[in-house]
Structures are given as C-alpha cells and as structure tokens.
C-alpha cells in the first residue's frame with residue numbers, strides 16, 4: 001500500500017496520522033511524500049491548536065524517514081509550547097522519539113546558516129583589518145624573538161635549524177639546478193633571436209648574466225623554495241597545531257615563536273641567498289651552453305662579455321632580493337601554520353595560502369626593490 | 379582581591395567566564411584548588427571542561443575574571459612571569475599531544491633540554507625513569523605513531539612530569555583506556571600526589587574511579603552554563619543538588635525533558 005497521511009485539527013488538537021507502507025523502499029516510488037507530510041503538519045500548527053497527537057494506524061512498515069518526520073513535527077510543537085502525545089505510535093517508535101526529544105536543543109548546537117554571496121563578501125571585507133593586525137602582530141613577535149636570539153636570551157631548537165638548513169639547502173639543489181639551468185637556456189635563446197637582427201649575439205652573454213644575477217636567479221629560487229619549503233613549514237606547523245603539539249609547547253612555557261618559527265626564519269634567511277648564488281651560476285651555465293654550442297660564440301669572449309657587464313652591485317642587489325624572499329617565504333609559511341585551524345582541511349588551506357601569499361609577496365617585493373633601485377639609478 | 383585568597387591555595391578561579399568569541403561556554407566560575415588536592419572538574423561532555431582547563435593552564439585567556447597561582451594573578455602578569463608559572467605546571471592532554479617528530483624519550487627530554495643545564499646523559503636517564511614510572515620502560519626510542527592510544531596517554535603523563543611540576547592537569551585521563559589501565563592510572567596519580575606532593579586537577583565526564591580518591595571538585599552544567607556545585611565530592615553525594623547526586627550515582631549528566 002502507498003504511504004498516506006492525514007492531518008486534521010479538532011477542538012484545539014491537531015491529529016497527525018500516517019498509514020500504509022513508509023519504508024525507504026516504498027517511499028522511493030512516491031518521492032517527496034515525507035517532505036509534504038512534514039510541511040503540511042507544520043503549517044497546520046497554528047490558530048487555536050494547543051496539542052498535537054501523533055498516531056499511526058494501519059502502518060505497514062516504517063524506518064528512519066517517518067521517524068525523522070515525526071521528530072521534526074514534535075520538536076517544532078515543543079518549541080511552540082504545544083503538548084505532544086505519542087502514545088498512539090507503534091511500539092519502538094515512541095521510545096525512540098522520547099530519547100531524541102529528551103535533550104533540549106542547545107543554542108550551541110545550532111550552526112549559523114550558510115551565508116549568501118553578499119554576506120560572505122561583507123564578512124571577508126570586515127575581516128581585513130583584523131587579519132592585517134594579526135599579521136603585524138606576528139611579525140612583531142618574530143622580530144622580538146630574533147632580538148632575543150641575537151642577544152642570547154632565546155634558545156631555539158638547533159635540531160630544527162639543522163633540518164631547515166638541510167631541507168631547503170642541500171635537498172633543494174637538484175631542482176634549483178634543473179630550473180635555473182633551463183631558465184638560462186631559455187633567456188639565451190629568446191634574447192638571441194632579437195639580438196641576431198642587429199648582429200649582436202655576443203651580448204647574449206651579458207644579458208643572461210645580468211638578468212640572472214640581478215632578478216631572475218633570486219625570483220626563481222624564491223618560487224621554488226615557496227613551493228618546497230614554505231608549503232612544508234605551513235603543513236608541519238599546521239599539523240602540530242591540529243595535534244595540540246603547539247599547545248603542549250606553550251604549556252611548558254616554551255614560546256612556539258622561539259621554538260618553531262625562529263629556526264625556520266633564520267634558516268631560510270641564510271639558505272636563500274646561498275641557493276640564489278648557486279642558481280645564478282647554473283643559469284649562466286645554461287646561457288653559456290646556448291651561446292657556445294648554438295650561436296658559435298667563442299667561450300673566452302662569452303666569459304669576457306659576461307664579466308664586462310656584470311658588476312658587483314648587481315650581485316649585491318640579487319642577494320638583497322634573496323634575503324627579502326627568504327623572510328617572506330618563511331614568515332608566510334610559519335604564519336599560516338601557527339594560525340592553522342584544528343582539522344585536516346585547515347592544514348590544506350594553510351599550505352595553499354602559504355604558497356600563494358609567498359609567491360605574491362615575492363613578485364610585489366621584486367617590483368618594489370626594482371623601482372627603488374631604478375630611482376636610485378643603480 | 380588577592381587578600382581573599384587562602385595561604386594554601388594552589389590555583390584560584392575568580393568569577394571566570396570561558397568564551398569562544400561572543401559565545402559563552404561557562405561563566406561565573408569561582409573555586410579554589412588547595413595545595414595537595416586531587417581536584418576534579420566534572421560535567422557532561424561538551425559543557426566546557428577542556429575549555430576551562432585551557433584557561434587555568436594558561437593557553438587561552440578568560441573572557442572575564444581572574445586565575446591566581448598562589449597569590450599571583452596569572453593573566454595580569456607579564457609574559458615572562460606567565461612562562462615561569464607554566465614551567466611549574468604539567469599537562470596531560472586529552473589526545474596525548476606528543477611531539478610526533480620526536481621519540482618518547484626525546485619528548486620527555488625536550489623541556490629538560492630547554493630549561494636545565496643537565497648533561498645529555500643525565501637527561502636521557504631522567505627521561506627513561508619518567509617513562510618507566512608510567513610503565514613504558516623499553517619504549518624510549520619509539521615514535522608516538524608506533525604505540526597505542528593508551529600508551530600515548532601515559533607517555534603524555536611522563537612528559538607532563540618532566541620538570542617535576544607543582545600542579546598537573548589531566549584532561550580525561552581514563553577516556554579510551556580499558557578499566558584495568560584506567561585504575562592503574564588513578565593509582566599512579568594518587569602515588570604521585572603522595573610522594574611528590576603535587577596538586578592534581580583532573581577533568582572527567584564519566585564517573586571514573588578517580589572519584590574515589592578526589593577530595594575537591596567543581597561541577598559544570600551545560601544548560602545553565604555555570605557551576606552548579608563544588609567541594610568534596612563525597613559530601614556532595616550526601617547533600618548536594620539533585621542533578622549532581624544523579625550524576626554521581628548514575629553517572630549521567632543528562633537532563634531529560636519529557637513528553638506529555
């Protein structure tokens with residue numbers, strides 16, 4: 001038999017009755033029955049209705065959907081101060097409803113409704129000042145921690161420090177070698193196409209050298225490190241946060257900034273410039289290969305042209321870039337890790353944000369430094 | 379305010395409100411943990427026991443009110459002072475919260491390395507001793523991921539004891555343990571209190587055997603969002619509010635609404 005229901009109000013009492021086959025399998029044949037049932041019953045709960053009686057005569061079968069519908073109706077009736085009579089329900093149904101209704105819903109169990117687009121936009125905008133303040137706070141904490149370190153009043157984990165030096169130094173060498181060698185090749189190829197028009201292929205050497213050393217080397221190293229190291233900082237510290245390991249440190253009076261952030265910031269501040277120098281050399285080697293093998297420039301004149309235009313100030317500017325990137329990457333990674341939420345998806349979000357924000361930071365910092373040095377005419 | 383604090387008070391909460399953002403979890407909490415007490419914080423699950431513990435041990439500031447260690451206002455003190463106080467407290471977290479990239483011995487050793495000038499050898503011995511104390515002798519070189527949940531809890535206790543703290547906090551120490559291990563842990567807590575003179579604060583949502591050894595308590599209620607009773611649990615059993623007596627006798631913290 002089909003599931004049927006009947007809702008009638010008599011002398012202030014609303015009788016809600018369901019009969020027929022109400023199992024999930026029978027309901028599948030007539031979709032929407034439960035929903036209609038519930039909404040009709042809820043909308044009938046008005047006027048002089050003071051009591052609700054739930055009955056189920058001639059019920060052939062039932063499981064969760066019907067029970068859930070009765071529960072929704074009873075809960076709503078309670079919240080409107082109506083009395084509910086469940087004695088007309090089959091054995092087994094009444095006790096279960098009783099159990100479900102025993103604990104009154106707490107306000108803390110109620111989740112906020114899904115916000116609309118405008119609301120979300122508004123919330124994001126309102127959150128900005130708070131986030132900015134938080135970032136400034138974090139940078140302040142790290143600076144204080146560094147000051148303590150250099151005056152010998154903070155000890156950071158030397159073991160973490162060595163790990164950082166190894167992970168972002170030695171372990172990053174293969175990928176830095178590959179990417180910067182290829183970047184050198186590409187720069188040489190593309191520039192040679194233009195320079196050929198003027199018969200000035202020899203300038204490929206200085207072009208590759210200067211651009212690698214001044215910006216491309218540091219930027220490439222920065223991007224590789226933010227994908228490798230920044231992401232891993234965020235993931236490691238973030239999962240420590242999830243696991244309450246950061247709280248356990250704080251519980252011993254050990255500042256997580258000193259213990260977790262400081263070694264990573266210092267480690268990257270040392271390693272990024274070193275890796276950058278290495279990337280510069282690898283990039284120039286790439287250019288050298290193209291120049292000598294493809295363009296037929298004599299090795300000696302390639303080197304001479306490079307050295308003629310590559311001044312020490314370019315090297316210093318490149319290293320300055322690298323140092324700034326090192327701070328950006330480690331601060332972004334550690335910030336996202338420390339502020340990570342308490343679940344697995346929060347760690348994923350922290351990792352993504354760490355990489356995105358450090359790459360954006362690198363590009364912005366490059367522009368700022370380039371503009372400053374152009375104005376200074378260096 | 380601090381003149382109202384007794385000389386033998388270890389930790390005192392005065393009118394503490396615990397909140398997450400604007401959502402108040404518990405408010406108006408005032409109680410005193412005396413030195414040498416075994417103090418239990420009881421209440422149904424989700425009523426804010428762990429949150430209160432975080433305020434007491436200095437991880438999150440209270441929305442209102444004050445926490446005193448001895449006569450010192452914890453949250454009013456500068457960071458350095460706070461860290462010094464936290465060094466004298468130990469915490470066993472609900473999930474253990476061991477540092478997963480370190481072995482058990484290194485977990486116990488870390489606070490010692492950070493704060494003392496003992497030699498590596500001495501530190502290693504202390505770590506082995508603390509681990510043996512909680513029944514984990516021989517597991518020094520295991521990583522937290524290589525041992526069971528119950529063992530992680532015990533390792534968490536060993537780490538909490540690393541710096542010989544004055545006050546130790548336990549969050550649900552026996553949850554997830556079999557009855558025998560739970561009883562052993564209770565015995566261990568009692569022994570530690572007797573031999574080391576520690577003050578013990580235990581959070582629990584069940585009528586654990588810890589009840590039999592506790593001599594002071596506070597009961598949190600989820601519905602009224604405040605404490606509904608406090609004091610010696612054995613006294614409460616005789617003359618406390620009905621809800622508390624029911625909790626103690628039936629082990630259920632639930633309030634049952636009825637259906638007419």
Ligand SMILES: Nc1ncnc2c1ncn2[C@@H]1O[C@H](COP(=O)(O)OP(=O)(O)O)[C@@H](O)[C@H]1O
Pocket residue numbers: 108398403421422423424425426427428429430
């Ligand atoms: N980080 C948090 N942010 C927001 N609410 C929280 C957070 N942690 C716990 N809560 C809420 O605070 C209440 C108390 O939680 P908790 O202290 O863990 O309870 P208990 O330990 O007594 O079981 C719960 O309602 C929980 O949802």
Ligand SMILES: [Mg+2]
Pocket residue numbers: 427428429472549550
């Ligand atoms: Mg808890």
